[in-house]
Amino acid sequence: MSDRLLDFTQTAMGKQIAGLLGVPTPPKLRRAKSGYAQQPLEGKKVLLGSASAGELSPALVSALHEMGATIVVSTELPGLAPVKKAATDAKIPLKTEATGEGAHAYVFDASGMEGTAGLRQLYDFLQPRLSKLAANGRVLLLSRAAQDTASVAAYTASMALRGFTKSLGKEIGKKGATVNLVEVGAGAEGTIAGALRFLLTEHSAYVDAQFLALSKPAKGALLNSFVLPLAGKxxxxxxxxxxxxxxxxxxxxxxxxxxxxxxxxxxxxxxxxxxxxxxxxxxxxxxxxxxxxxxxxxxxxxxxxxxxxxxxxxxxxxxxxxxxxxxxxxxxxxxxxxxxxxxxxxxxxxxxxxxxxxxxxxxxxxxxxxxxxxxxxxxxxxxxxxxxxxxxxxxxxxxxxxxxxxxxxxxxxxxxxxxxxxxxxxxxxxxxxxxxxxxxxxxxxxxxxxxxxxxxxxxxxxxxxxx
Ligand SMILES: NC(=O)c1ccc[n+]([C@@H]2O[C@H](COP(=O)([O-])OP(=O)(O)OC[C@H]3O[C@@H](n4cnc5c(N)ncnc54)[C@H](O)[C@@H]3O)[C@@H](O)[C@H]2O)c1
CATH class of the missing domain: 3.40.50.720 (NAD(P)-binding Rossmann-like Domain)
Structure with missing residues (x-):
């Protein structure tokens, strides 16, 4: 069954008429045309930010690098130190953000975040840049699951991210962009790479405003190859x-x-x-x-x-x-x-x-x-x-x-x-x-x-x- 409004508003005339009538035009979603690739983000920029106490930078920097992304950082943000350290340790180059530069994805490590001061760091990362997010772009937040946090302030901040995610989804959906939250359990850091390959690519075009919890994987469950991951199954x-x-x-x-x-x-x-x-x-x-x-x-x-x-x-x-x-x-x-x-x-x-x-x-x-x-x-x-x-x-x-x-x-x-x-x-x-x-x-x-x-x-x- 086809969606006639979507089909119609994708034509030049349809777009114009919908604009005149004030009818919302559904965005054209970009879906994957082929299977998982080794470097699905080749030629794409990902702006990576972190809360100042972020713990997930090593896993994020290496996963994004292996996906072929150009990792961009802002020198103004308080969470620069953990990202820089992870990149230096792994000898992975970072690019400094140019003024007004947009990106395919904004990825923010919100782990270690506490209370409203922590949430302010998220605002500072996303607010000035949101209008530059690409059509069909991705916002991905990563945090520790609330039940794994050590303090009341961290628990509160972790839960606050859920409301933030749901609200932001309702703002950026118009351009076919999505936001999702990955809650990383203790010992699950090695599984971030696989989740990113789904959530930052066209394989997840219709997944929006969701919370995906990662837990420590079963022995032997981690992937050997990103390409044809089901070969032999x-x-x-x-x-x-x-x-x-x-x-x-x-x-x-x-x-x-x-x-x-x-x-x-x-x-x-x-x-x-x-x-x-x-x-x-x-x-x-x-x-x-x-x-x-x-x-x-x-x-x-x-x-x-x-x-x-x-x-x-x-x-x-x-x-x-x-x-x-x-x-x-x-x-x-x-x-x-x-x-x-x-x-x-x-x-x-x-x-x-x-x-x-x-x-x-x-x-x-x-x-x-x-x-x-x-x-x-x-x-x-x-x-x-x-x-x-x-x-x-x-x-x-x-x-x-x-x-x-x-x-x-x-x-x-x-x-x-x-x-x-x-x-x-x-x-x-x-x-x-x-x-x-x-x-x-x-x-x-x-x-x-x-x-x-x-x-x-x-x-x-x-x-x-x-x-
Ligand atoms: N289409 C939606 O919007 C939607 C939304 C939510 C959930 N789902 C779920 O997704 C699944 C697939 O839905 P769909 O929209 O493709 O439905 P569909 O009716 O187009 O296809 C269902 C298939 O299941 C087969 N089937 C039914 N009873 C069977 C039986 N006893 N043994 C073997 N096969 C049987 C049918 O022959 C058919 O080929 C369902 O579980 C449905 O509840 C669909």
């Missing part, structure tokens, strides 16, 4: 015949995985077409069948990546909802995931396996008429939180991606008004595309997300629902 994706699932299958394959797409027997034809297009294999299987897990282990086996994407809606107010609609949604969207995983934990999932489940912002905000759907999608968020420790013990991880409004057959079937509202009530002023979810799932499925376990990442263009 076997992945399955449920609901892969069309929509988001087809795009996930394609994006996993792009990064080197061998992909088996699963869908209902009734969709076997469509599944075959999708899988032959991406060089994968199809397996007709209803995820709710009692032996689904056993069949996956028997017919594929040796799985490194499992993506639970199959999902349905059967919307009705609870007072009118027939029992079979309740049961069907609960079983496809949640029950099947629990059963298949239990079976794969016994047999079929490799050590270090990564599981990604598709939740929804509907599970966070709730919607009238979606008690069944909302329950399943919120259940997924709890499920990944609870299973994270068990997965880490086996060197792996489990996470969820919560899509906002995504242009698929599911949303094309919505009535006009709710569809238009769903699209526009977001800082990026448009619905996402299946590939936006696929990029986030691919990140979660790869060693780039070595520090991410038990988390749910919203991919919603900062949709205002439940935010």
């Amino acid at each position: 076997t992945a399955i994706v449920t609901g892969a015949a069309r929509g988001i699932g087809a795009s996930i299958a394609e994006t996993l394959a792009r990064e080197g995985a061998s992909v088996v797409g699963i869908d209902r027997p009734a969709e076997e034809g469509a599944l075959g077409l999708t899988m032959s297009r991406i060089g994968g294999r199809g397996l007709a299987l209803d995820v709710t069948s009692p032996d689904a897990g056993d069949r996956l282990a028997r017919e594929i086996g040796g799985l490194d990546i499992v993506v639970h994407n199959a999902g349905v809606t059967r919307d009705k107010m609870l007072r009118n909802m027939p029992q079979h609609w309740w049961d069907q949604v609960l079983d496809i969207n949640l029950g099947s995931i629990l059963r298949i995983n239990e079976s794969l934990f016994q047999n079929g999932l490799n050590k270090g396996g990564r599981i990604v489940c598709i939740s929804s912002i509907g599970g966070i905000s709730g919607n009238a008429g979606q008690t069944n759907y909302g329950a399943t999608k919120a259940g997924i968020i709890g499920y990944v939180e609870k299973l994270a420790e068990q997965m880490a013990k086996n060197g792996g991880a489990i996470n969820a991606v919560a899509p906002g409004f995504i242009e698929t057959q599911m949303t094309a079937a919505m009535p006009l008004m709710p569809r238009e509202v769903g699209r526009r009530l977001a800082s990026l002023n448009q619905g996402g595309l299946p590939v936006d979810i696929a990029e986030a799932v691919t990140f979660m499925a790869s060693p780039l997300a070595a520090g991410v376990n038990g988390r749910t990442l919203r991919v919603c263009g900062q949709n205002f629902m439940g935010a």
Whole structure:
């Protein structure tokens, strides 16, 4: 389904008419056209700042340098010392900011920040420069998670960054720029590089105003190569015949995985077409069948990546909802995931396996008429939180991606008004595309997300629902 307003306002005449009518023009988002590159920021400037007590400069300076970025610093800012020291130690060149210079990204290490004085350093870094942020640019803040901070003032400053991030997202979305906050746990510094490769590049075009927590990675989980990070991995994706699932299958394959797409027997034809297009294999299987897990282990086996994407809606107010609609949604969207995983934990999932489940912002905000759907999608968020420790013990991880409004057959079937509202009530002023979810799932499925376990990442263009 195409977004006619977005298409129209991308034309010269459309832009002019929208301007005259005062209609907001959704920005054109730049999305990745190919897989992860060794130096994705080559030729791009990143202005790096730090709070005066920032602790993350060594990890940031080396990650940005390896990505090929020109690291720019301002000599006026109080946090220059930790950045300079990190660069000198690693023999990495820094460029001094010229007056009025813009950048692709502004990255600020807010760790070690305390109280309002610390927050003032963030203001001093961003406020004078914001108007120079590139279209489709990135603001990335890094901090210590509030629960890992030592003082009341540091805890307060860490929580304040969340409100700052959410508010700034609503200001810079107009130009397709995003802001996100990475909360780095103790021992997770080595995982910053992978997160930056996702959050500072076009792979995260529709991820906006989110908090991503990094924790100490499982042994052996860190990445060996940034290019084709899924080479040699076997992945399955449920609901892969069309929509988001087809795009996930394609994006996993792009990064080197061998992909088996699963869908209902009734969709076997469509599944075959999708899988032959991406060089994968199809397996007709209803995820709710009692032996689904056993069949996956028997017919594929040796799985490194499992993506639970199959999902349905059967919307009705609870007072009118027939029992079979309740049961069907609960079983496809949640029950099947629990059963298949239990079976794969016994047999079929490799050590270090990564599981990604598709939740929804509907599970966070709730919607009238979606008690069944909302329950399943919120259940997924709890499920990944609870299973994270068990997965880490086996060197792996489990996470969820919560899509906002995504242009698929599911949303094309919505009535006009709710569809238009769903699209526009977001800082990026448009619905996402299946590939936006696929990029986030691919990140979660790869060693780039070595520090991410038990988390749910919203991919919603900062949709205002439940935010
Ligand atoms: N489109 C959105 O805006 C949106 C928003 C939030 C969450 N989601 C979630 O994303 C996922 C994919 O959504 P979509 O929009 O691509 O939906 P879709 O309806 O276009 O595709 C879903 C796929 O799942 C398959 N499927 C359904 N039941 C199955 C079963 N029992 N066994 C095997 N396969 C089955 C379908 O045949 C279909 O190919 C779902 O979990 C959905 O809840 C979508």
